[in-house]
Amino acid sequence: MTSFLRSLSAEQQVSLLFVVLFGLLTLASGAAVLLSLRERRQSEVDERLHHRLQDYTTLLRNSWLMTLVFWLAWAAGEHVAIVLFGIVSFFTLREFISLSPTRRGDHRSLVLAFFIVLPLQYALVWHREFNLFTVFIPVYVFLAIPVVSALGNDPQRFLERNAKLQWGIMVCVYGMSHVPALLLLQFRGFEGRMAFLLVFLVLVVQTCMLVQHLVARRLDRPVAPAISESFQWRSWAAGLVAGGLLGAALAGLTPFKPGRALAMALIACAAGSLGHLVMKAIKRDRGVTHWGAAGRSVTGASGVLDRVDALCFAAPVFFHSVRWTFDL
Secondary structure: OHHHHHHOOHHHHHHHHHHHHHHHHHHHHHHHHHHHHHHHHOOOOOHHHHHHHHHHHHHHHHHHHHHHHHHHHHHHOHHHHHHHHHHHHHHHHHHHHHOOOOOHHHHHHHHHHHHHHHHHHHHHHHOOOHHHHHHHHHHHHHHHHHHHHHOOOOOOOHHHHHHHHHHHHHHHHHHHHHHHHHOOOOOOOOOOOHHHHHHHHHHHHHHHHHHHHHHHOOOOOOOEOOOEOOOOHHHHHHHHHHHHHHHHHOHHHOOOOHHHHHHHHHHHHHHHHHHHHHHHHHHHHHOOOOOOOOOOOOOOOOOHHHHHHHHHHHHHHHHHHHHHHOOO
16 A cells, blocks of 8 residues: 555645545545434434534534635645635634724724735745745734724724734734645655645644544533633643644654654644634634624624634644744
């Protein structure tokens, strides 16, 4: 099997990877349909089983969405991938801002965020200007936003309004822009297979989140119950272990050796899971459980940010850890 895989070209290897992923998702979706039919036949539905089925279905939907987006990104090429993720950033930022009250004095700042900052950030990715891409938003944009807002001549809740916009840009634009940037890193001997690195990131983070959630259901000691019932130290540790072990097992798909793959997976899982907790806190502050619900989404994008919030935190930490470790 190993010799067969090595005989394939880089493009054929990535194609085979997506065939396997779509096959596994199809089998998992079939299992979900069978479980739902079984549930409907029961006269009295077990509430715990019902919630688990809902969690399972949500995870499947997120996995299908991510896999489709990544497949389109790889199939269409690097530049189309950058545009595609730029569109995802636009919808997630719009979703974030829609749940944060704004005033007339914020209009200039919003125009700056959506139509100048977002395109410029992805333009820097397009041209592989990684040094400027790294500091453009945390330094220049964070200084420019309050200046533009001050010119709007509205001091009411000035600090709060600007902090919300800056936080939205940081998560939805800065964090998400690191996903296509991974495709542009250049490893010697790993040319044409950077899609493996992206799939590695998504798989370990998703596995960590799933295991953490499942283990938390058997425990009853949440760290911050007002924010998340599923974040408990033991369940979080279990998620990190599961994601880390999966990362070590997938080392062959990456330019990492097993030890480094384990370390990189742990870094990504820690950043993603803690970021997910932060986003839950923001949702609780806004009085919502989802960024968008089917049929009544505030953006028409139906909860895109719910599906990628952990990735928005994991991607920049993972990207810079890889870049600094391998001096890219």
